[in-house]
Amino acid sequence: MIKRLILTALCLTGLALPVIAQSFDRVVQAEVLPGWQEKDGSRIAAIRITLNPGWKTYWRAPGDAGIPPSFDWTGSSNVQSVGVTWPTPEVFSQNGMRSIGYKEELILPVHITPKKDGKQVRFKAVMDIGVCRDICVPQRLKVSAKFPKDTGKRDPIIAAAIASRPLTKSEAGVKKASCRISTSADGLMVTARLHLPSTGGDEIAVIETDNPLVWVSEAKTHREGGVLVAKSELMHVNGDSFMVNRSTLRFTVLGKRHAVDIQGCSAG
Template sequence: MMHFRPLMSALAVALTSLAPAMAPASDMTTGLSKVDLRPGWRMADGTHMAALHIVLEPGWKTYWRAPGDAGIPPQFDWSGSQNISGISTEWPTPHVFYEQGMRSVGYQTEVIIPLHMRAAEAGTDIKLSGHMQIGICKDVCIPAELTFAATLPPSQTQPDPTIAAALTDRPYTAREGQVSGITCEIEPAQDGGLVLRTKIDLPSTGDPEHVVVEAGNPQVWVAEPDSMRDGGSLYASTRLVHVNGGSFVLDRSQLRFTVIGTSRAVDIQGCAR
C-alpha cells in the first residue's frame, strides 16, 4: 500500500553564472539524485529559454502537470523573480503508470522541464528565483521542495542541445496529430458534479491509448476517463466535481485533452459542442 509522509528536507539549487548548478548529494531529498538549473539562452524574439533538470534515484518517479489520481501535482512560485513579465513550463511527453489500481501520469529516471520566459525589459538580465513543490514516489510519496535562482544574461545566445531535445519531446498539437474534430456533451451527474462525454476524431496514437482531461480550473477534480476507440474516433467519458462539493461552470474553451499512446501523444485544447 502506498503511504504519504511529511517533507523530510528541502533542496536548494543556486545558479549565479552560466555553469549549471548541482546540489551536493548530502543536500538531496530521498529519491532525488540530481537537480540542475540549466541557464539556457536568449532567443531571437527576446524571450529566454532555460530548464530545470531533475534526475531521480532508481525506482522513483515524479509527476506531470496533471498527475492522475495517485499523483501529487507540481506547483511553481516565481514571485521572487525580477525582470520577468511572463513564464511558462513546456512539459515533455509523460508516461502512464498504475499504482494500487490508480492511474498516475509522470516520469521515471529523469525529466527536463523547459522554462520559457519573457523579460519585462528586453536586452537586460533576468533574475530568476523559483520555488517548486513536487511529489516523488516509490514505496512512499514525499512532497519535495526545490528552491533555485539564476541570473540569465541576454548575451548567452547559444542554444543548449539538452533543452532543445526536451522541447522536441512534447505532445503533438491537434494539427500535428491530425485531429479532425472534437465534440463534448455535458450533463449533470446523478450524485453531483458533471458528466463529460467526448468524441475525438484522430488517427490511433498506439494501443493502449490513455486520455487525460484537464478542466482548466484547479478547483475542479477530474476522474480518470473511461475510453474506447471505434475506427478513426476515440471516445472518453469522465466525471468532474468541485473540490468543495459546490456548483461550478465548465468553460469548454478551457478544457484540455491529452491522448497518450504507445507511439505518440496529442495535446488538444478546447472543445466544440
C-alpha cells in the same frame, strides 16, 4: 476518490530553479539549465530534476495516484511571464491505481519573457512536487539563477525535451473535438469525441479543466473507428457548484507511438 480529492486540495502550490538547489534526503535535486536567448529577447531555459534510481515525479495532471506539481516564480526579477513545456510523460500502474509522470529525470523547458529587454534576468522559483518510489513524499525545491547577457548556444538537451512534447491538433491530424456536458450525482460528466488517427496501442486520455479546485476522474476511453471517446466525471473538491467552459477544457491522448494535446471542444 476521497483520497485523491484530499491530495488535490492539499497540493495546490509552487516551482523550481538552479545554481542554488535543495534536495530531499538526496533523493531529488534540481538545477537550472541556462539555455539560449531568442531573437525576440525571450529566453529558452530548463529546470532539470534528477531523482535517485527507482524514484519518479509527476506530470501536470498526475492521475489518481499522483501529487500535482505547482510553481511559483514571484521571486524572479525582470520577468514578465514564464511558459512551461511538458515533455510527453509515461503512464505507471501501481496497486490498481494509475499515475502519470517521469522516471529518474525530468527536463522541463521554460520560456521566459523579460519585462525589459537588455536588462539581466534573475530567475528564482519554488516548485512543490511529489516524489515517489514505494511511498509518495511531497517535496519543495527552491532554485535560482542569473542568466548571462550573451545569447548562448542552443542546448540539445533542452531542444530534445521540447521536441518530445505531445503533438498539436494540426500535427496529429485531429479533424474535430466535441464534448457533451451533463449532470452527475456529485458534479458534471464530460463525454468527449476526439476525431483523430490512432496514436498506437492502448490509448489513454486525460481531461483537464482550468480550475485547480475541480477534480477530474480517470477517463474511460474506447475507439469507434476514427473517433476516440473519453468520459470523465468532474467534482469540486469543496463540494461547491461550478461551471465548465468548453473552450478551456484540455485533452491529452497518450499512445504508444505519440501523444496529442487538444485545446477546447465544441458542443456535441
